[in-house]
Amino acid sequence: MNIYKYLAFTCLAGILLTSCSENNYKFKLNTTKKANLGAKANIEFEQLKGNKIDSVHIYVNKKRVNKNETKVSFNTSDFGVGKHLITAIAFYPNKSKKLNNSIEVFADKRYTSYKFKIVNTYPHDNKAYTQGLEYHNGFLYETTGRRGKSSLRKVELKTGKVLQQINLDKKYFGEGMTIFDNKIYWLTWQARKGFIYSLDTFEKIGSFNYNKSNEGWGLTHNDNELIKSDGTNKIWFLNPSDQKEKRNIQVYTNKLTIKELNELELINGKIYANYWKKPLIAIINPENGIVEGIINLTGLVEEMKKTQSLVDEDEVLNGIAFDKENNRMFVTGKNWNKLFEIEIIKQ
Numbered sequence: 001m002n003i004y005k006y007l008a009f010t011c012l013a014g015i016l017l018t019s020c021s022e023n024n025y026k027f028k029l030n031t032t033k034k035a036n037l038g039a040k041a042n043i044e045f046e047q048l049k050g051n052k053i054d055s056v057h058i059y060v061n062k063k064r065v066n067k068n069e070t071k072v073s074f075n076t077s078d079f080g081v082g083k084h085l086i087t088a089i090a091f092y093p094n095k096s097k098k099l100n101n102s103i104e105v106f107a108d109k110r111y112t113s114y115k116f117k118i119v120n121t122y123p124h125d126n127k128a129y130t131q132g133l134e135y136h137n138g139f140l141y142e143t144t145g146r147r148g149k150s151s152l153r154k155v156e157l158k159t160g161k162v163l164q165q166i167n168l169d170k171k172y173f174g175e176g177m178t179i180f181d182n183k184i185y186w187l188t189w190q191a192r193k194g195f196i197y198s199l200d201t202f203e204k205i206g207s208f209n210y211n212k213s214n215e216g217w218g219l220t221h222n223d224n225e226l227i228k229s230d231g232t233n234k235i236w237f238l239n240p241s242d243q244k245e246k247r248n249i250q251v252y253t254n255k256l257t258i259k260e261l262n263e264l265e266l267i268n269g270k271i272y273a274n275y276w277k278k279p280l281i282a283i284i285n286p287e288n289g290i291v292e293g294i295i296n297l298t299g300l301v302e303e304m305k306k307t308q309s310l311v312d313e314d315e316v317l318n319g320i321a322f323d324k325e326n327n328r329m330f331v332t333g334k335n336w337n338k339l340f341e342i343e344i345i346k347q
Helices: 003-023 298-305
Strands: 025-033 034-036 039-050 057-060 071-075 082-092 095-106 112-123 130-134 141-145 149-157 161-169 176-180 183-188 193-198 203-209 219-221 226-229 234-238 247-250 259-266 270-275 280-284 291-296 317-323 328-333 338-346
Touching: 025 082, 025 095, 025 328, 039 057, 039 082, 039 095, 071 130, 071 338, 082 234, 082 247, 112 298, 130 291, 130 328, 149 176, 176 226, 176 259, 193 259, 226 259, 270 291, 270 317
Parallel strands: 034 095, 112 291, 130 176, 130 317, 176 219, 219 259
Antiparallel strands: 025 039, 039 071, 057 082, 082 095, 112 338, 130 141, 141 149, 149 161, 176 183, 183 193, 193 203, 219 226, 226 234, 234 247, 259 270, 270 280, 280 291, 317 328, 328 338
């Protein structure tokens, strides 16, 4: 056998050996599928085929939870509510194999239910497709949506009169907004882009891109972060100085996750979030994503229908504003001709 045939044979033998070796190993990763916060969850790595492996590393959200055991338990409180990635990496001679699974953790107790009563009613532009709403220094600031019709407005509360307005470039679909440090931050929907304006003049002074979230829906803020929804069950926390998404929480009740979170408002330390196309507002703990309350505003929609025909399926409840100084909460909807001051009441 000449040297070339020998090398070719050796190479082929190596390929066959590697292939056979790979096929001689088979693994399975079993996990607890669902649990409530505080419960123990179990992970079991099983080797179904092959020689003894060197080691296995097991991770929850990229944090290792074993030394070299193949069965581990962990407290779900260590990771919080949400869907968490479980990964096992098996190491054996010159090879490794990764397996993925997941566990979904729900809140440990049911939310509080709230109803409402109407305190005051104010006029609202029925051509305003409301996306963002905020109360600031005695005025309402509002953003509206739809391509070619998106606008930023300063509105007089008692009359509904638009005092100041600019329109967004027609290629963008405007979404939620918030006021932070004398600047207005305004999201767009699917362009993965937001804009920054002067509060006083409405002059555009900057823009930013979404780095991790795919879309822009609702926006509010706390003392040092912007808080953003993206149409999923996630709420993102952004650094106001560079608008980078630092972290997120996943929003869960004790039975399900809440998706399509829309317009946001921070009220007394809790995030209030509209559901898309549902007359409900979730009250969310910003530290862990747990839904602590749900406000049922079905009756408010019925009240609207007494004076306005809501013919478009998109003419739904959307818009939450809070007057912190006077402890007043305002809500409205897309193309509604009324804005309501409401008081929420525990059921």
